[in-house]
Amino acid sequence: MSTSSRRSFLAASTAFSLGHVLGANDKVNVGIVGIGGRGNDHIKSYATLPDARIVALCDVNQAALEVGQASVKRLTGEQPAGYDDMRKLFADKNVDAVSITTPNHWHALATIWACQAGKDVYCEKPACYNVHEGERMIEVARKTGRMVQIGSQSRSLEYKMKAIQLLHEGVIGKVYLAKGLCFKRRPSIGHAENEPVPAGVNWDLFLGPAPMRPFNRLRFKYNWHWFWDTGNGDIGNQGVHEMDIARWGLGEVMFPKSVVSTGGKYVYTDDQETPNTQLATFDYGDKEIVFEVRGLNTGGEGSIARGGGNYVGNLFYGADGWMGIDGNGFKVYKGDKEELVMDEKKTAGADTPPHMANFLAACRSRNYKDLHADVAIGVMSADLCHLANASYRVGRKLSVDAAKGRFTGDGAAEANLLLTRKYRAPYVV
Missing domain, CATH: 3.40.50.720 (NAD(P)-binding Rossmann-like Domain)
Structure with missing residues (x-):
């Protein structure tokens, strides 16, 4: 402009x-x-x-x-x-x-x-x-x-609102661990050469704040998720839903004391940049969030049901039991015998309306x-994904200054560069 x-x-x-x-x-x-x-x-x-x-x-x-x-x-x-x-x-x-x-x-x-x-x-x-x-x-x-x-x-689905309220009321005792599972099967995106911009596409506007580069069909439509210029990998795609629920269940926790994330792009030899396998741990002192992305063949975990070939949901572990929440409902297990004490089903209807x-x-x-x-709720949940990706990309555990929302200590200078970007005029944030 x-x-x-x-x-x-x-x-x-x-x-x-x-x-x-x-x-x-x-x-x-x-x-x-x-x-x-x-x-x-x-x-x-x-x-x-x-x-x-x-x-x-x-x-x-x-x-x-x-x-x-x-x-x-x-x-x-x-x-x-x-x-x-x-x-x-x-x-x-x-x-x-x-x-x-x-x-x-x-x-x-x-x-x-x-x-x-x-x-x-x-x-x-x-x-x-x-x-x-x-x-x-x-x-x-x-x-x-x-x-x-x-x-x-x-956040607007009644059964999930009820599940979180029960967690906050102590249904499984003091919660010490929240797990987010993004076990979503992703095929290889393959390879593609750069090509002329298709008729009817404004490539400059598509890229916007991102660096200018030649048109490539793999960077257009859905696969932009798997390139760092435009996407955040599956932890910032499907995964941010489960990250938000994990944070919500722990009482709207914000920045952690530290984060460490490992993983890689395994099995495939294609043009994807982001990991298809990723594990991140967020330390809050008396509790933690553990988040996992599995984009390849995998089994499930806990009570998370298989849906469309994927296992996506959350597990919460407390002093007295544990809870599993997924797209079908939630279940609560209590005691050393893991007795099923609650099994709430999702009500019919689409999620978004x-x-x-x-x-x-x-x-x-x-x-x-x-x-x-x-926006403040959504931003904080996204920020945890960004912290994990920064740790993954610099290859080390990072300490976090919770008051400033930035990394501190060893590796901080390099990692903090990943919490912003160089913007392409006039698309400057």
Whole structure:
């Protein structure tokens, strides 16, 4: 964006910073940025909510945008506006709130720009691509008074809310260990040569804050997760859901005393940069979080049920027993004989709509404390993933200054560089 264009955008943002005041019966006009797999899920979810209206879509890929527009038309009977640049959508005064379903490296800047334009934001997980970006997101959300919900939808599922409440009430005694399991089978991505940018794709806007590089199909669409420029590996993809639940179950723990993470990309010889096998331990003194990513063939652990070929969930261990939580429900085992004392099943229904409904309610109440996964909650859960990745990448255990959210001691100088990045103008966070 040119200097003059940026001035115009900021001027429009300032003029609209108070946003549209919603009445109790008003529908919230939603714009969705990023119409890939998750973006299409957002279209389907908002279409089920009576107090939401999808009025605009944005994607840097014209073909994806057109598919999304057709989907909205089919589901709602209305034709949403279409944009190739999110800044144009944010300047649309018909939009009250936006959903950000872009790749990870865009989450923070998209949220910041949207808040500055007077929009409330539902941002997919992980909240941020690095620790610095999360700090900026919280700062801007509070300064502008916008509602920012992170897509940790477990926080709005009744059975998981009940499970966490029981943990806090002492159902298994004092909890000393929380485990997050991301046992999600991932195939090899193979190899691909660079090629010309496909027609209808704005590659510059796709890369945004990331370094400019030639187009490569493996760095586009879903596989961007497995490259450090744009993704955070599976610990920051599926794993951040289980990291959030682990942190929640331990009473919203924040930065640990130390972190150590090991692993690697095993078996495959392909272009993926992030590990497909990773183990991380976060030391909190009287308790710890242990997180594990297994992207290859594996069995399960504890009570976590197999779903779609994957074992994904959480285990909590306490003085009097243990609890397992997964996508089917939760179970509580007590005593040395591990007697099953509770077996709660998930109620029917999709996971995302209740979380979106909570977001829309906060758009009306104007109180961020009504959000089940306010930006500060989502950022902290993402930050633990970033700490683990930093330890993995520098190859050592790291001490953490919990007050500053930065590493300290041996290895800190190198590791702290991974908690921010060099930004490509004008996409600076």
